[in-house]
Amino acid sequence: MNTDAVADLMREVADHVITPRFRSLDADQVMEKNPGDLVTVADQEAERLITAALLKDDPELLVVGEEATALDAGLPGRLPHAERAFTVDPVDGTKNFVHGSPDFAVMLSELHHGEVVRAWILHPAHEAFFIAERGAGVERDGRALPPTTTPHHLTVVTSSPRLEGTHGSLDLGPTAWSCGIDYPWLLEGRVHGLLYTRGLPWDHCPGSLMVRELGGVVAHLDGTPYDVGADRGRIGLLAASSQEAWDRIAPEVAHLYRG
Template identity: 50%
Template structure:
């Protein structure tokens, strides 16, 4: 499949099994994988279709789906070992979806040799598509976008999904606020300039592989508190996403205590 065909597949799946359930989930269509970790019939059906279609187009690739990982303890190991793979997050921001927020997304990425080479985010309720190819830029609804660096002398603003850190400051930086609770919205918001950096504790490839590629293609940085670059097969906990190299370096120097308090 070419890049446009993958996007069209995601849009079709959303139109068929996700959007019709938005604010219309029936009793029994919302479950818990673990306490507080929700999954819906839309997640399950969307992942099944996306996995089937990608596997048919790329029979030698390993397809790592979020819901597959919840039931197959070997899935992450197979993904890390694969030379060619795709990640699938059928409904990123499931809690938002369940509670009627439009901030949810379908996300897919392609990984070759441990590196993300293509990424897609489709926000069905916002009708916004983000697409990136390594070395070719990132596009919002077909228009290429870049992220301006934080201006000299301006303190970068940050958000986080690490809830205990909301309201806390890194050094003399402004207090952190909560993210949009959906990586498929968080990463685009950073590119659009709504925030300058993001802190994440968990590192699930289906959450971060598409967006990190997009941020990098827009001119930003994605790495870990120890300074190593983000890689989808690394699975290293703790991620710093930043608008530019200077912001990443400044936040990284201040983030050790924050990540120590992440739980």
């Protein structure tokens, strides 16, 4: 599928499966995959429809969806070796979606031999669409975004509540609990760093391409660039608006991790 066709697919699925259920879920339409890890009928149905359309277009494609991985934990391990693959996060920020917050997203990315080459982040409730192709920058709703900047005082959001607070020149606050919301915050300059404890591919492949396209850096705190073949867990994953921002943020947050 070309880039516009993927975007149209995402909009269609969101319009027919996700948005009608926003703030309208019945109790029996919300389940737990694990304690505190919610999934809804919207997640499940959206992923099935998106996966089926991608495979109809290319039956040889590897599709790694968040909900499919809940049933087959080996799927993400195939990403680095697949000639062509897609990651699918049908409702990123499911807890927000369940509790009526508009901060949720639909995210897809395309990979060739483990490298992200295209990415899509749709905000159904905010009516925004971010699209990137490797080497071609990032667009929001058809408008090219400028390179990110690095101010003197840096704002960082983290998925680790114990790290929140003011530390030197850094303010660490909470994420939106949706990578599909967090990464656009970084792209548009609302924050200058995103700090996570996990690097799941459907969460980070779309945003990592977009950040890099605008001159930013996505790497683990040991300096290793983000790689879909290695979830480095508690080493920490830091996305920053520039190399300068990454170099300023990383030592401080690494110190906090050790503390």
